[in-house]
Amino acid sequence: MRNDSERQDLRRSLKDAASRGDAIEAVKRGRELLGAFSKPSDVMFCASSFAGIVDAIADQLRAKRLKTYVVRSVTVEPILPYLATEAVLANYVLDLQVGGYGSYVDELLNPQSELANFKPDAVLILLDLEEIAGRLPDLCADGIGVAVEEEIEECLARMAQLLRSFRSGSSARLFFQGLVVPDRTSLGDVGDANLRHSLTNAIQQLNQRLAALCGTISDCVFFDVDRLAARYGRANWRDERMFLASRLPVSADSFRTYSRGLIRSFSTLFRAPRKVLCTDLDNTLWGGVLGEDGPDGIATGGAFPGNCYLDYQKYLKQLSSRGILLAIASKNNEADAREAFRVRSADLALSLDNFVAIKISWKEKSDSIRELAEELSLGLDSFVFVDDNPVECEAIRQQLPDVAVVMAPIHEPWKLVETLSEQPFFDAAVVTDDDLNRLSEYKAQAQRAELASSVGNRDEFLASLEIVCTFQSALQAPLSRAVQLLAKTNQFNLTTRRHSATEVEAFASTAGGQAVVVRVRDRFGDAGVVGLALVRNQGGSCYIDSLLLSCRVIGRGIETALLAYIGEHAVRTGAKLLVGEFIATKKNTPCADFYPDHGFTKRVPLGEEGQPGSVFYELDLTTSVPASPKWITLEGNESNDLSTSAVLSS
Amino acid sequence: MISQQVPSSLRDILADILEISPEEVTPDLSTGTVDSWDSFRHLQVILAVEGEYGVQFDPQQIPELTSVSLLQLELEKKGAAL
Numbered sequence: 001m002r003n004d005s006e007r008q009d010l011r012r013s014l015k016d017a018a019s020r021g022d023a024i025e026a027v028k029r030g031r032e033l034l035g036a037f038s039k040p041s042d043v044m045f046c047a048s049s050f051a052g053i054v055d056a057i058a059d060q061l062r063a064k065r066l067k068t069y070v071v072r073s074v075t076v077e078p079i080l081p082y083l084a085t086e087a088v089l090a091n092y093v094l095d096l097q098v099g100g101y102g103s104y105v106d107e108l109l110n111p112q113s114e115l116a117n118f119k120p121d122a123v124l125i126l127l128d129l130e131e132i133a134g135r136l137p138d139l140c141a142d143g144i145g146v147a148v149e150e151e152i153e154e155c156l157a158r159m160a161q162l163l164r165s166f167r168s169g170s171s172a173r174l175f176f177q178g179l180v181v182p183d184r185t186s187l188g189d190v191g192d193a194n195l196r197h198s199l200t201n202a203i204q205q206l207n208q209r210l211a212a213l214c215g216t217i218s219d220c221v222f223f224d225v226d227r228l229a230a231r232y233g234r235a236n237w238r239d240e241r242m243f244l245a246s247r248l249p250v251s252a253d254s255f256r257t258y259s260r261g262l263i264r265s266f267s268t269l270f271r272a273p274r275k276v277l278c279t280d281l282d283n284t285l286w287g288g289v290l291g292e293d294g295p296d297g298i299a300t301g302g303a304f305p306g307n308c309y310l311d312y313q314k315y316l317k318q319l320s321s322r323g324i325l326l327a328i329a330s331k332n333n334e335a336d337a338r339e340a341f342r343v344r345s346a347d348l349a350l351s352l353d354n355f356v357a358i359k360i361s362w363k364e365k366s367d368s369i370r371e372l373a374e375e376l377s378l379g380l381d382s383f384v385f386v387d388d389n390p391v392e393c394e395a396i397r398q399q400l401p402d403v404a405v406v407m408a409p410i411h412e413p414w415k416l417v418e419t420l421s422e423q424p425f426f427d428a429a430v431v432t433d434d435d436l437n438r439l440s441e442y443k444a445q446a447q448r449a450e451l452a453s454s455v456g457n458r459d460e461f462l463a464s465l466e467i468v469c470t471f472q473s474a475l476q477a478p479l480s481r482a483v484q485l486l487a488k489t490n491q492f493n494l495t496t497r498r499h500s501a502t503e504v505e506a507f508a509s510t511a512g513g514q515a516v517v518v519r520v521r522d523r524f525g526d527a528g529v530v531g532l533a534l535v536r537n538q539g540g541s542c543y544i545d546s547l548l549l550s551c552r553v554i555g556r557g558i559e560t561a562l563l564a565y566i567g568e569h570a571v572r573t574g575a576k577l578l579v580g581e582f583i584a585t586k587k588n589t590p591c592a593d594f595y596p597d598h599g600f601t602k603r604v605p606l607g608e609e610g611q612p613g614s615v616f617y618e619l620d621l622t623t624s625v626p627a628s629p630k631w632i633t634l635e636g637n638e639s640n641d642l643s644t645s646a647v648l649s650s
Numbered sequence: 651m652i653s654q655q656v657p658s659s660l661r662d663i664l665a666d667i668l669e670i671s672p673e674e675v676t677p678d679l680s681t682g683t684v685d686s687w688d689s690f691r692h693l694q695v696i697l698a699v700e701g702e703y704g705v706q707f708d709p710q711q712i713p714e715l716t717s718v719s720l721l722q723l724e725l726e727k728k729g730a731a732l
Binding site for chain 2: 039040041042044045048075077078081241242244245246248252253
């Protein structure tokens with residue numbers, strides 16, 4: 001623990017930074033202060049300092065600003081400064097509004113409620129056992145509980161109605177907090193564990209069912225607060241005194257843990273997980289230094305300390321199973337490292353085949369990671385770098401600030417997994433089929449690159465790929481993939497609008513509107529759903545609100561096929577003009593000339609169309625219609641079959 | 651007797667939570683003299699003071715601890731190291 005004069009220094013520099021509007025410095029100092037000291041007054045100090053510079057935080061740190069409404073049945077006010085502070089540390093600015101204690105039903109159901117009028121980006125639903133399933137404690141008292149199952153069904157139906165009704169009128173992201181399993185019950189520990197309908201079992205069952213319910217509602221995440229309570233100790237999670245006196249659901253000692261856990265789960269509603277974990281070898285993937293200890297001397301395998309590294313390898317392999325790409329960045333002789341993987345294969349949970357790319361050389365690691373990003377067509381902000389060497393870690397932090405750096409605990413290798421899992425980088429509430437296929441897809445990419453170098457001209461190469469594009473409604477495809485693409489695609493994304501599932505549905509269900517996705521496969525594999533377009537017709541013009549393509553399939557004419565598909569649809573629905581919109585971001589230069597390249601001409605925006613930064617292009621459909629490249633085979637329904645009504649009736 | 655000066659640790663907590671300068675934290679400061687000391691802030695003050703000094707107040711007493719001097723007196727009674 002650092003001493004009080006350091007604390008005062010940190011507070012002073014935070015205050016100075018805030019008063020001159022330097023948000024980057026202020027947040028950095030706040031992070032340091034709260035990392036070293038955890039007094040409630042320090043959190044309050046950070047909260048009020050940050051509150052004074054929210055605009056600067058949003059501008060300078062590009063923090064996402066979210067109007068957030070709290071639906072609650074408990075006292076949350078003393079927790080809000082903690083929540084706001086943890087949000088800033090996770091790069092969000094929450095503009096918070098809190099509902100009344102007893103009004104959650106009205107807020108969620110009534111289209112004229114305070115909640116509805118607030119027009120939130122996000123809604124936190126924080127209800128207590130009493131509101132969600134107040135009868136359960138009594139019904140579970142004998143552990144036999146004839147009526148328990150019925151009660152659970154009834155609670156679920158009620159919650160489903162609240163959430164669905166709210167969803168039908170708002171596209172705000174929903175965050176639903178589960179229940180904490182009560183720690184002290186009249187059946188006692190043994191009764192609670194052994195009797196099927198004990199309160200503990202009932203609440204656990206209810207939590208699982210509520211999580212499943214949230215999974216059926218678009219843009220809705222279930223927050224398992226019980227998991228947090230269990231991790232940090234249920235006995236101290238709630239202060240009964242303050243709960244009974246003031247309905248405070250969490251003890252003051254747990255405010256920070258609670259807020260941090262809440263924000264971490266909340267983040268998955270607004271931020272896509274990172275895609276690549278790039279690991280060092282020596283003293284990270286295995287113990288010891290290969291160059292000195294030799295392949296037989298490095299620590300890995302069933303015995304301590306090798307099993308610490310084995311556990312880390314297994315954890316990586318699990319990440320890989322859900323689509324996180326693994327890569328190696330190591331300073332070693334490549335031949336030696338390959339030999340180690342061969343000689344020690346029985347003691348390693350990973351083989352070289354599990355890695356999408358391997359960078360073993362004496363080059364600087366920042367160069368290796370840059371190369372990797374290039375080869376995989378991924379932004380540096382998709383990378384997480386794990387290394388035991390503080391100098392390497394610092395070099396990456398300085399040279400590639402977008403890369404997340406995790407320092408491996410060299411003296412405590414048993415903490416490797418803990419260190420990694422404490423970071424939110426790979427958190428995701430949804431895993432799609434496309435995630436699961438990602439490794440083979442990127443490997444196919446490498447094979448394509450090989451073919452490209454052996455075939456002379458581009459058209460021949462593209463023809464030899466035997467590309468097939470299949471167009472589908474975004475509602476069929478599954479919808480979660482469409483939303484994932486909207487959330488994650490940066491480079492080939494013409495407007496970078498992060499629409500929610502509900503908004504995608506709205507495009508599909510309005511007359512003349514369309515939400516179309518494209519699946520791509522070729523002779524090397526199936527890339528899955530990689531592109532999306534959202535369009536709507538208005539006054540004889542067809543407006544392309546969003547058009548995007550996963551970066552790994554750019555440059556094969558698929559974007560042109562997608563545009564041709566939209567164009568055809570526009571003509572069929574009677575549009576005379578096809579209107580494209582481009583909004584420049586730091587990342588989307590690869591598609592800046594997309595519309596001019598396809599024969600569109602720039603136009604002066606009409607009235608108040610678009611948003612600041614929008615550039616509009618138009619194509620006269622009466623004289624030309626975009627054509628799909630001849631090397632692409634097209635599949636899929638006629639575009640007019642893709643409206644919701646057709647989907648529903650089929 | 652109440653000492654005329656507010657101990658610096660207590661003064662700083664109150665200043666942080668009520669968002670006022672430490673100089674404004676006098677023994678007479680109370681829920682009636684500063685706007686920011688509303689009922690939710692009061693709960694925050696109580697929780698922060700409890701955390702800082704490792705004490706717990708009886709909930710029935712909490713609504714009565716409405717000034718700096720009353721808080722300080724109660725803390726002294728509980729033997730807190732101010």
